[in-house]
Amino acid sequence: xxxxxxxxxxxxxxxxxxxxxxxxxxxxxxxxxxxxxxxxxxxxxxxxxxxxxxxxxxxxxxxxxxxxxxxxxxxxxxxxxxxxxxxxxxxxxxxxxxxxxxxxxxxxxxxxxxxxxxxxxxxxxxxxxxxxxxxxxxxxxxxxxxxxxxxxxxxxxxxxxxxxxxxxxxxxxxxxxxxxxxxxxxxxxxxxxxxxxxxxxxxxxxxxxxxxxxxxxxxxxxxxxxxxxxxxxxxxxxxxxxxxxxxxxxxxxxxxxxxxxxxxxxxxxxxxxxxxxxxxxxxxxxxxxxxxxxxxxxxxxxxxxxxxxxxxxxxxxxxxxxxxxxxxxxxxxxxxxxxxxxxxxxxxxxxxxxxxxxxxxxxxxxxxxxxxxxxxxxxxxxxxxxxxxxxxxxxxxxxxxxxxxxxxxxxxxxxxxxxxxxxxxxxxxxxxxxxxxxxxxxxxxxxx
Amino acid sequence: xxxxxxxxxxxxxxxxxxxxxxxxxxxxxxxxxxxxxxxxxxxxxxxxxxxxxxxxxxxxxxxxxxxxxxxxxxxxxxxxxxxxxxxxxxxxxxxxxxxxxxxxxxxxxxxxxxxxxxxxxxxxxxxxxxxxxxxxxxxxxxxxxxxxxxxxxxxxxxxxxxxxxxxxxxxxxxxxxxxxxxxxxxxxxxxxxxxxxxxxxxxxxxxxxxxxxxxxxxxxxxxxxxxxxxxxxxxxxxxxxxxxxxxxxxxxxxxxxxxxxxxxxxxxxxxxxxxxxxxxx
Numbered sequence: 093x094x095x096x097x098x099x100x101x102x103x104x105x106x107x108x109x110x111x112x113x114x115x116x117x118x119x120x121x122x123x124x125x126x127x128x129x130x131x132x133x134x135x136x137x138x139x140x141x142x143x144x145x146x147x148x149x150x151x152x153x154x155x156x157x158x159x160x161x162x163x164x165x166x167x168x169x170x171x172x173x174x175x176x177x178x179x180x181x182x183x184x185x186x187x188x189x190x191x192x193x194x195x196x197x198x199x200x201x202x203x204x205x206x207x208x209x210x211x212x213x214x215x216x217x218x219x220x221x222x223x224x225x226x227x228x229x230x231x232x233x234x235x236x237x238x239x240x241x242x243x244x245x246x247x248x249x250x251x252x253x254x255x256x257x258x259x260x261x262x263x264x265x266x267x268x269x270x271x272x273x274x275x276x277x278x279x280x281x282x283x284x285x286x287x288x289x290x291x292x293x294x295x296x297x298x299x300x301x302x303x304x305x306x307x308x309x310x311x312x313x314x315x316x317x318x319x320x321x322x323x324x325x326x327x328x329x330x331x332x333x334x335x336x337x338x339x340x341x342x343x344x345x346x347x348x349x350x351x352x353x354x355x356x357x358x359x360x361x362x363x364x365x366x367x368x369x370x371x372x373x374x375x376x377x378x379x380x381x382x383x384x385x386x387x388x389x390x391x392x393x394x395x396x397x398x399x400x401x402x403x404x405x406x407x408x409x410x411x412x413x414x415x416x417x418x419x420x421x422x423x424x425x426x427x428x429x430x431x432x433x434x435x436x437x438x439x440x441x442x443x444x445x446x447x448x449x450x451x452x453x454x455x456x457x458x459x460x461x462x463x464x465x466x467x468x469x470x471x472x473x474x475x476x477x478x479x480x481x482x483x484x485x486x487x488x489x490x491x492x493x494x495x496x497x498x499x500x501x502x503x504x505x506x507x508x509x510x511x512x513x514x515x516x517x518x519x520x521x522x523x524x525x526x527x528x529x530x531x532x533x534x535x536x537x538x539x540x
Numbered sequence: 541x542x543x544x545x546x547x548x549x550x551x552x553x554x555x556x557x558x559x560x561x562x563x564x565x566x567x568x569x570x571x572x573x574x575x576x577x578x579x580x581x582x583x584x585x586x587x588x589x590x591x592x593x594x595x596x597x598x599x600x601x602x603x604x605x606x607x608x609x610x611x612x613x614x615x616x617x618x619x620x621x622x623x624x625x626x627x628x629x630x631x632x633x634x635x636x637x638x639x640x641x642x643x644x645x646x647x648x649x650x651x652x653x654x655x656x657x658x659x660x661x662x663x664x665x666x667x668x669x670x671x672x673x674x675x676x677x678x679x680x681x682x683x684x685x686x687x688x689x690x691x692x693x694x695x696x697x698x699x700x701x702x703x704x705x706x707x708x709x710x711x712x713x714x715x716x717x718x719x720x721x722x723x724x725x726x727x728x729x730x731x732x733x734x735x736x737x738x739x740x741x742x743x744x745x746x747x748x749x750x751x752x753x754x755x756x757x758x759x760x761x762x763x764x765x766x767x768x769x770x771x772x773x774x775x776x777x778x779x780x781x782x783x784x785x786x787x788x789x790x791x792x793x794x795x796x797x798x799x800x801x802x803x804x805x806x807x808x809x810x811x812x813x814x815x816x817x818x819x820x821x
């Protein structure tokens with residue numbers, strides 16, 4: 093009997109077209125744009141300047157505080173500029189631009205494909221390596237991993253949950269990683285489990301639409317006493333941290349509380365893989381797997397890219413660009429991330445980030461939203477909301493700008509999963525307005 | 541039957557009378573003393589409640605204006621100097637004349653010039669779009685073209701031009717209340733003095749990028765080349781963050797800056813067509 097979370101949720105078509113495409117190494121780009129703001133928290137501070145030679149894996153930016161992460165060069169070559177550069181959203185972010193020259197790696201990085209099983213590092217060393225390697229939550233939010241592994245005083249984690257739900261349609265990066273690097277993921281999980289102290293159990297949550305991954309992971313954990321695999325029913329947004337804890341353990345995270353208050357810490361399987369590479373192979377986070385997908389069967393790939401590769405390069409390699417540099421006319425929109433929570437790409441020259449999990453191409457017909465009608469109080473959004481909010485009400489309050497009432501109705505609990513928008517029969521832009529109002533009141537709060 | 545009716549009517553009338561007497565005395569006791577001039581001033585103001593003066597509405601402005609005799613520099617943008625003069629005379633004080641203003645759009649990136657890079661199909665509102673991402677075009681400073689300013693204008697002084705996807709200010713209707721300035725998430729609408737004979741010169745760009753970056757995304761964007769600054773004999777033009785700004789207080793409308801701008805982003809409004817250059821200069 094598969095488990096799932098108890099409140100809300102929807103069942104979009106899973107559209108995992110690229111599930112059988114093996115991970116390809118993306119060719120090293122001619123130039124990379126490495127953003128200093130690839131994680132939540134304070135942007136990193138560059139330590140290289142224009143003209144400096146760099147090698148792959150070299151530290152190029154230091155964290156600007158505890159809730160921050162360092163950034164490493166993903167290619168070797170020369171720093172051609174340190175300047176604000178528009179990211180994929182077109183917003184200016186301080187960026188280190190590196191012109192590639194060859195592929196020189198920093199010394200001490202183990203690039204061999206053999207898996208290193210024996211764990212020799214002490215938990216303190218593992219923690220230090222994680223924070224030094226710039227590892228952030230690769231599920232999408234990019235929260236620095238070392239911060240997550242430091243629960244506040246008085247909170248004792250009991251479970252480490254590896255998130256292999258990948259509930260977003262289209263995306264298959266985590267799935268392919270589990271199939272091809274299952275052992276490494278488990279090792280990474282084991283390393284993180286040890287940093288959390290004794291008595292922590294490991295759980296891997298995988299949705300039922302990935303039977304091969306469940307099978308493989310079960311086989312790998314069959315001899316382990318600390319690890320087990322929990323198959324989950326296919327349902328969106330199961331990969332959300334709070335939803336996954338509910339699905340796996342049946343515990344709910346209270347409003348404004350940290351997920352660790354329930355005794356569970358959630359890490360994505362890609363993060364576990366990055367931890368393995370950082371600790372066992374001494375390789376900082378400079379590459380990740382992403383899915384390029386569309387309904388066109390020729391453009392369905394899984395790539396391992398270097399951080400900072402321009403989106404345009406990846407799309408043209410996948411065959412979605414015209415020769416003159418424009419997007420193929422059949423596609424109207426590129427989305428960075430999954431179709432539910434991803435954001436539209438407004439600058440194709442912008443780079444991919446540490447946490448980019450997919451680049452999806454949609455045709456005009458697929459992306460077209462229907463004309464919004466009137467709310468008929470059918471409460472479908474309420475039923476779909478996994479946080480038990482009242483999206484129709486929040487929408488009305490947001491339109492009227494009634495900030496205090498929005499806060500009373502827990503607008504800050506919204507996880508922006510988009511279930512309300514997906515389910516609304518009147519096609520109201522519910523999430524658009526809720527997010528806007530929430531951001532506005534967050535800004536106001538900060539001012540105070 | 542009749543007696544029930546009678547009693548009801550009687551008791552209710554007595555009760556009503558009693559309450560009326562109580563209310564009369566309460567009203568006398570707790571009477572709020574209000575300056576009668578406030579009502580007169582409100583009467584004289586246009587009553588648009590647009591907030592252009594900086595107060596919550598016409599009444600709030602009137603209360604402030606009446607209670608602060610030293611306030612002379614305030615202007616009701618809708619009524620203009622005429623109304624302010626009348627109000628000031630009513631209160632027996634001077635009103636300093638203020639230059640009338642008008643809203644101008646500091647962007648010229650029409651949809652013919654800026655091809656759309658991607659398709660926005662979310663909520664048709666600039667604020668939502670600006671919150672989400674950098675816009676459909678490469679310029680992260682320019683007009684988003686979804687008309688939040690048009691919706692904010694209560695005087696119908698702004699319309700969207702379907703050909704350029706940019707809003708157009710109708711000068712005679714614009715009261716310079718500033719609602720559009722507040723509505724625009726990109727801050728590209730500015731209130732500028734109308735100028736003598738409604739003539740004015742301003743820079744139609746808000747892009748603060750370096751020249752090369754601006755050039756890449758827009759052919760009519762200010763590239764910060766400083767040619768206009770050098771051409772200006774009155775030092776009215778300053779360049780900050782790669783963007784030229786013409787100070788309306790210093791500008792004498794000599795029109796020397798506009799022809800030198802390589803991007804053609806200095807607008808001259810309401811001038812007669814320029815005479816052919818002669819050998820005088």
